[in-house]
Amino acid sequence: MSDHHDHEDHHAPGQAAGDAPVNRGRRSFLQGTAGGVAGVAGLVGAGSMLVLNADRIAASDEENKESVTARGAPAAVELKVNGKKVNVDVPGQRSLLLTLRENLGLTGTKKGCNLGQCGACTVLMDGEPVYSCMTLAREAAGHEITTIEGLEKNGRLHPVQAGFIEKMGSQCGMCSPGMIMCGAALLAKNPSPSAEEVRFAISGVLCRCGNYPHEVEGIMAASAGGASLDTMYIPKDAGLEAPFLDTEETKPASIVAAASDDAQLAHLGKRGPALDGYTKATGRAMYAGDFGFHPNDPFQKPLFAKIVRSPTAHAMALSIDDSRARELKGYRGMVTWKDVPPLKNRRLCFNEHARFAGDAIAAIAADDEYTANEALKRIRVKWKQLPLYMDPEENLRTNNTGIDAGGPVSGWGGPQPADKPLELGPGFNRGDVKQGMTIADKVVTGKYTVGRQCHVPIEAHCCTAVWKDDHLTVWDSQQSVFNAQFQIAKAMNIKPQNVRVVCENVGGGFGGKCTDTVSKSMYQVAAALLAKKTGRPVRLEFTHDELTYAVDCGDTATIEIKTGVTKDGRLTALECRAVMPVGGYDSAGAAQLQSALETIDDSLDLDAIHFTAYPVFTTGPVSGEFRGFGGPQGAFAFAVHLDKIAEELGLDPLDILRKNFKKPGQVWVQQGVEAKAGNAATDQCLDLGAKAIGWDKRRPPSEKTTRIRRGLGVYSSQQHSGREPSDGLVWLDPNGTIHVPIGTGNMGQSAHTGIAAIVAQVLDTPIEKLDVSWGDTDDNAWVFVTDASRSCYCDGKAVYNAAQDLIHQMTEQVATTHNVPADQLRIHNGGVEGPGGLRLDFRTIAQSAKPRADFEPYFDPKTDFHPNLDIETGSVTKNPSMAVEWQTKNLAQQLLTKGGIVGLGRFIFNPSASAWGATFADVEVDMVTGKVRVLKLVVVSDIGRVLYLTGAEGQVYGGSIMSLGYGLTEGLIQDPNTGVPMNPEYLGLMPTSSLDYPEMVPIFVESALDPSGAFGAKGFGENTMFGTAPAVANAVFNASGVRVEEIPITWEKLYEQIRHANRLMM
Known part of the structure; x- marks a missing residue:
């Protein structure tokens, strides 16, 4: 080549x-x-x-x-679907899936991989689950076909649908119809299944969100056996050694270490259905690929x-x-x-x-x-x-200019030569590292490598572009509609005001559907150019394989760490060299590598530290955003290295963590801004997790002699908590209804329910009485993006501020009209109350309101206004604008023409916000085969305030399960001779299935509320992705005595390492 x-x-x-x-x-x-x-x-x-x-x-x-012609001659086929006979003319090669969706408009059955591997397309044929993508329409003739739409009878939901709504069985919801069909088929045969039987029944349907525990709960809740989950998890006597805890087999419940502020928060921290639970459980939820097949869709054919x-x-x-x-x-x-x-x-x-x-x-x-x-x-x-340049180290050594004449390093301003590493932000390099190594009692080194994990959401990227005069509308599978609006306009060389982006539901994103720079693939522009040329709506949908070789993915990295340490485990210096192959373009590789190193730097109380970072161009897949955005790469290297230090010093890993973690008030750098670290529950996360996993029973590898060996491992570090600004808007209409048009993308993270809970708490109004909407740049308040664990923290605080602004306007109006001091008024139960029995309901206040004269948002200057990193220029703006964006102002003006009161809020990311977490793993290792079995995960989250408990559990399950795949099975493999991916499908990538996940215990710590978050909330969504892989790797060492410094830890890889260490049992 x-x-x-x-x-x-x-x-x-x-x-x-x-x-x-x-x-x-x-x-x-x-x-x-x-x-x-x-x-x-x-x-x-x-x-x-x-x-x-x-x-x-x-x-x-x-x-x-x-x-x-390529379509083939159509032939008449009679199908019986949901009890009704229908006649369709379809080509002989037409699948049942496409017939149901595109010919009959039954888009509740979802199109996922279209390869018979994900199960999203599952329907019932004569009561048996089948993949409709692997079934020809003509094969289905003469059989009874039931889709998700057919489960609902006479306006009543099937019990499994009701169970999914109750237990939040849907996150993104793309797999939910398939899961529900499998559950319904199981209960028809076995009304009282065990949870293990449920797990097996749904094992042909992948949930990339990792929401399996809630899905199993939903089906169990529908069964005659109730919601018992006694057999859901691996039994306590698994393996050949005694378990660490002698506890009864009961359903593990989330533990909330509640805040001690005595706040009366009746609407927060509750369980219950998500706002979109009904539409996702019934097949009514519309995704980008579902439009165009119904008579009332916004475009046809x-x-x-x-x-x-x-x-x-x-x-x-x-x-x-x-x-x-x-x-x-x-x-x-x-x-x-x-x-x-x-x-x-x-x-x-x-x-x-x-x-x-x-x-x-x-x-x-x-x-x-x-x-x-x-x-x-x-x-x-x-x-x-042209020649292939696959090896980043070789590209650095030769100062390769074959990919770009500027050089092999992806810098902030573009390609640069090999002798110029990435310029890191302030604080990354400080102190005298050489002196720190000199005074150390021991120097510990390690070289840690992580694999390339692909997003592979069940929903492929899909968009439809429609022009009307010079205005472009894009129905897109998009996490961040407002930034996509800006980037599409930039790429098309048109005004952002002439672009509208719509996306109500994303079928899994994980960072891969966030068009936040013009350096992404910009597939929307391809559709827009074709639509302009043809004068027709144009639909572009990726195949499953394109999700691996055409979409920017999480990247591999090699991180070398050298530390000086004293005998009692105190670090004296750290030196780190990191190399990340970012592919052929500078999409997000440089930022992702800096974020990986931030995870290390911001976690450590250390004066002498030096980082050298090389995001290197190769002719491999492009590095892009992935859940955790570099954090998982840094967390793996950091956590395994600290565990290695503990091993070499003969100390407890928890002692190493406690002695070296950064404390509140110490200086760190977040998003390029130097600040003092805020409230953190670092020690409490470790204490609670250690107790739940049985850490006091942990023994060194030298004491273990059986074939199946148990081990415990731990990870802990600083985690993400948002970035950039957000707007919030809350509208009280003339009828007294409260509307919350949220700009946050809906990819199943339940942030909308959490943000609605914030509004419910501020306005003392039940969440079910709020009208909450999202997913349209024309109809929602602007937010920067939906990523970086920012939704409930940044967007939530902006909406909190908007609700406070609404209260201010209502109380000022009542104070003026009733001659009552405003500070004697309060919001309660749908109205404003005051002294002497004064009460006016929201409707009365809204109908007599005068339109606001200005559009200045409410914010608290002490917590909500900060220097901000401009990602377009890479510079920090010390005094950013606190005016709402034009999209929010336009929406406010439009709503005020209808009457009522509009509250506006603004928030800029607070770099002091300090979210932490810890994950503890209990594993067993087979010393004959190298097989690793994860028995239990305890995931402790310094969450600030729990806003929506069921949603918070779902984030723990999803992030931990995705990290489990990251650590044990997942990784894109390239042919070194061609650069072509060798395992682009689910069967080759091997994400975690319903048969693979262990017992999981989420613990939420509320003791370190953040003053800048709504009711003390912090960022959370990505953070559970950090911990499982390193905790499992450390547990594997504790079980086997073999240190694994590269993931995924496949059976073959661990077997070879055990054999090489002469620890293999025969």
């Missing part, structure tokens, strides 16, 4: 058609995993995976390759777009020709790198110079997906192959 040569690629690769399978069936996820990996690896060995994807088109497509991608990791497109595609009936045209609006940026929507396998160079559109797939195969691209 190192020689430059020209060739014509006769299969411009892109999508797998996916809806031409010839069989159907269920599978045990775990049983299918090993074979799936071998199969994918074997296929890659035969050639480029991207070329293979193009060849996975249906057999009938292959037969019609030279014809003028969109064209189908496909992306033309580079089949190799480094090449130059010399020419592109769609003449053979134009022979197809229904082909509507192509846009290429030549059609992209001018933009000063290294990465564009289409790139003539392809810098990774799957880089986009063009897009085509056609009337239907069959024609689009056939057209994609007919595109002719002439490529000039």
Whole structure:
């Protein structure tokens, strides 16, 4: 691959058609995993995976390759769906999934991987769960088909649907219909299943959110056996050694170490349904891919777009020709790198110079997906192959300029030479490290490597672009609609006011659907350009494989740490060198690497510290946002290294943590701003977790001699708590209804329910009486993005401030009209009350209100106004504007034309906010095979204030389970000779299934309330992703005596390390 040569690629690769399978069936996820990996690896060995994807088109497509149509002749099929007979005309290769969704409008059945691996498309056929994506429509003739819509009878929900609503069985909700169908089928046969039987029944459906415990609870609540979960978790006598705790087998419950402020908070910290629980449990929730198939949808009959991608990791497109595609009936045209609006940026929507396998160079559109797939195969691209540069260390050593002439290091301002490492913010390098090493009693070194984890949400990226005159609307699978609005406008060279982005539900995001810089893939621009060219709505949906090779992913990193330490475990100095291959573009790699090092730096009370960071360009996948944004990489290296120090000194790891953690009031740097660390419950997190896991029973590896060995491990560090500004708006309409239009993206994190609880508490109004909306740049208050654990902390405080502003206006109005001092008035039970029995309900106040004369938001200058990092320029603004953004002001003006009162709030991230956490793991290791079995996780979160308890539990479950996959099984593998991903599908990536997760005990600590958060709340959503992988790695050492410094810890990897250490038992 190192020689430059020209060739014509006769299969411009892109999508797998996916809806031409010839069989159907269920599978045990775990049983299918090993074979799936071998199969994918074997296929890659035969050639480029991207070329293979193009060849996975249906057999009938292959037969019609030279014809003028690709759809195939339709045939009449009679189906019986939800008790009704329907007749449809569909091609022979049409899957039942697409027939239900696109022909019948039953979009409650979700399209996930379309490969028979995720289970989101599960329906019942004669009462049995089947994958509808793996079932032809014609195969379903003569059978009784039941979809999620058919479970509801005469306006009454199925018990499993009701159970999912009650127990918050849905996070993003994309897998919920499949889960519910499996649960309904199980209960029809076995009305009183054990929880283990439930776990097995749903094992063919993946939940990437990791909400399995709540899903099992939801099905158990529906069963005749009630909500008992006695057999849900691994029994206490697992393994050949005694357990650490002698406790009865009972359902583990969340533990809340409540705040001692005696606040009367009737609406906070409660269990109950999420705001979107009903729509997700009934199939009514609409995702980006669900629009266009119903009579009342905002657009009809969109064209189908496909992306033309580079089949190799480094090449130059010399020419592109769609003449053979134009022979197809229904082909509507192509846009290429030549059609992209001018933009000063290294990465564009289409790139003539392809810098990774799957880089986009063009897009085509056609009337239907069959024609689009056939057209994609007919595109002719002439490529000039370029050398591969896969090794970041080699790229540094040679000062590689083959990817970019500026050099191999991804700097804040663009590429820079190898002798110029990333410029880190203030505080990263301080003190005399050499002197610190000299005075140390011992120097400990370690080299830690983490794998590349892919988001692979159940919902693939999907958008539909529609133009009306010069205004563009994009229905997108998008975490951050407002920043996407800005970035799409920038990339299209139009005004942000002319762009509207809509997304009510995201089918899993985890950072991968956050368009917060123009250096992302900007697939929305491809759809917009085609829509402009054709004058039609254009729908662009990624295949599952594109989720791994075309979407920026969490990145691998190697972090070398050298520490000086005294005999009693006090660090004297730390030196760290970190290298992260960021792929061919500077999407978020530099920021992600700095964030990884922030996790280390901001956790330690240490005067002598030095970091050197190299985000390095390679011809591999692009590094982007992933849940935790660098934190998991830094946390793994940091936690395993501290455990190693404890081992070498013969000390308890908890003592090492307690002696070296940063204390409140000490200086640190958050988001480029220097501040003093705020309230933190570091010691309490360790104390509560240690007690719950049975840490006092922990024994060293030398005392363990059996084949199956138990071990305990711990992780703890500082964690994320937001960034950047947010606006809030609360509207009291003339009828007395309170509206809360939230700008936060809804990807299943339950932040909307938590924010609504804040408003309910401020206004003393039941949450069910609030009208809460989200997901539309035209109809919601502006927020910066939805990431970085900022939703309930930043957005929540802005909405809290808006509610306070509303109270101020109401009380001032009543004080004026009734001649009562405002400070003698209070909000209570839907009205304003005062002395002498005075009471006016909200409706009365709203109807007599005068429109506000200004749009200045309320905020507390002591806690809500701070210097702010401008990510566009990389500079810190010392006095940022506290005016609401134009989107919020426009919305306020629009609402005031309808009457009532509008409250406005503003909040800028407080860099003092200090969230911490600790995770404890109990594992067993088989010293013959290297198999690791995680028995229990205790996850302790310094959460500030619990706003919505069920949602907080869900975040613990989801983050911990995703981190479990990160630590043990998940990792994208590239062919070193081609740079092409070798395991792009679920069966190769191996995310955690319902059969894999252990007992989990969430503990929420409220003792360190943050004064800048609403009612003391802190950031939380990403933080549970930090801990499981390092805690498990440390527990593996405690069990086996083998130190693992690289994840994932696969059976094979651990077996070899045990064998190499001469500890293998035969």
